[in-house]
Amino acid sequence: MSPSQQPSSPNPTHLKIRFARRFLRALNNLNITKTSPDDDDDGENRVYRRSRRVKIAAYTAMASVVGSRRAWSRAVLWKVRNRSRNRSLLSVRPRRKRVDCKITNNDHDHAKVFVRRRNPNPKRDPFRDSGQVLKLRKLVPGAETMDSWCLMDETADYIKCLAAQVEVMKTLVDLYTTT
Amino acid sequence: MSSRRSRSRQSGESMITDTQMADLISKLQQLIPNHMTKSSKISASKVLQETCNYIRSLQREVDDLSEKLSELLESTDNNSAQAAIIKSLIM
Numbered sequence: 112m113s114p115s116q117q118p119s120s121p122n123p124t125h126l127k128i129r130f131a132r133r134f135l136r137a138l139n140n141l142n143i144t145k146t147s148p149d150d151d152d153d154g155e156n157r158v159y160r161r162s163r164r165v166k167i168a169a170y171t172a173m174a175s176v177v178g179s180r181r182a183w184s185r186a187v188l189w190k191v192r193n194r195s196r197n198r199s200l201l202s203v204r205p206r207r208k209r210v211d212c213k214i215t216n217n218d219h220d221h222a223k224v225f226v227r228r229r230n231p232n233p234k235r236d237p238f239r240d241s242g243q244v245l246k247l248r249k250l251v252p253g254a255e256t257m258d259s260w261c262l263m264d265e266t267a268d269y270i271k272c273l274a275a276q277v278e279v280m281k282t283l284v285d286l287y288t289t290t
Numbered sequence: 291m292s293s294r295r296s297r298s299r300q301s302g303e304s305m306i307t308d309t310q311m312a313d314l315i316s317k318l319q320q321l322i323p324n325h326m327t328k329s330s331k332i333s334a335s336k337v338l339q340e341t342c343n344y345i346r347s348l349q350r351e352v353d354d355l356s357e358k359l360s361e362l363l364e365s366t367d368n369n370s371a372q373a374a375i376i377k378s379l380i381m
Binding site (some may be wrong): 138141142158161162163164165166169170241242243244246247250251259260263264266267269270271273274276277280281283284287288 | 317318346348349352360362363
């Protein structure tokens with residue numbers, strides 16, 4: 112598949128399998144590392160932090176399956192990478208979303224497969240900032256500075272991957288509750 | 291929706307933005323659930339609204355499921371064995 116072509120939409124079964132593998136691997140790593148109890152954590156905080164780690168593992172696994180092909184996956188991976196970096200520096204700096212997106216769009220260094228989707232008509236964008244579109248921009252990661260066409264494209268892919276992720280997680284919960 | 295211009299400013303610029311947007315919006319419409327009941331054309335703003343609601347509900351589901359998963363992982367002791375079993379099933 113040459114980089115100039117637009118890749119076809121992901122086969123959902125393959126997506127689920129690849130996501131499930133990475134997610135399980137990440138959960139295994141989580142389990143191994145968090146067996147040491149935190150002394151200063153009360154029960155509720157610990158539960159919250161654990162579920163948060165699982166959630167981050169899920170989003171990271173899905174984003175890494177999709178790779179660098181999509182702006183939303185790049186944005187997710189970048190956010191997670193910076194969150195761990197910020198925590199290690201022990202500083203809490205408020206990051207503005209616009210800066211994030213600009214840097215994300217220029218982050219080509221790690222892209223193994225980077226497909227640029229061309230908006231066929233980038234100059235005319237009358238819907239760019241209409242009400243519903245703004246709400247969508249907040250929901251889809253990395254979508255704040257896109258034009259409407261790319262936004263719709265990213266949204267469609269994001270929804271597909273998110274739905275696959277939810278299905279796999281439901282299956283996992285069922286498996287763990289029955290066994 | 292803002293008004294659509296009937297003339298393009300630059301000559302030679304394609305006039306098919308609206309149909310392309312309509313294509314994308316119909317693609318979105320197929321992804322959100324309950325699209326079967328509304329097989330007739332529904333407005334683009336409704337599609338966008340349903341999309342936002344759907345994304346929010348999916349994200350909420352991910353939160354709930356990750357909570358459940360973290361509790362389940364905590365409670366079961368032979369996690370690595372189970373994960374190995376599941377992995378072997380998938381691979």
